[in-house]
Amino acid sequence: MRTTPASFRPAFEALEARQLLVGDSVVVFNELNYHPAPGDEALEWVELxxxxxxxxxxxxxxxxGGIEFQFAPATIIAGGGYMVVAANPASVELAAG
Structure with a gap:
């Protein structure tokens, strides 16, 4: 059996405050229109x-993977917000009203 001397004092060091970040998906595919009616391919969109x-x-x-899109520098999606990525944004906006 090991014993610890009475004069032993463990050293403690204060840790910095840390923010725990959730490891699962932060930004998700919320809705999509990936296969519109023939002739309406301009209406493909993905909502994040x-x-x-x-x-x-x-x-x-x-x-x-079927859709190819790269976000431009400084593209921000607000906290709790949504963003639509569309093959033809003007056509989608016109169709949505």
Whole structure:
């Protein structure tokens, strides 16, 4: 059996405050229209949702696999906000009203 001398004092060091970040998806595909009626391909779109309460910078993010899109620098999706990525934004806006 090991014993510890009575004069032993463990050293403690204060830790910095840390913010725990959730490890699962912060930005999710919320809705999509991936296969519109023939002739309406310009109406393809994907809606993203930021589940966090803070803004997320999408600079350099890409969507690949059937849809190819790269977000421009300084593209921000607001905390709790939504963003629509469309093949033809003007056509989608006109169709949505």
């Amino acid at each position: 949702h930021n589940q966090m309460a803070v803004d997320i910078d999408l600079s350099g993010w890409r969507i690949t």
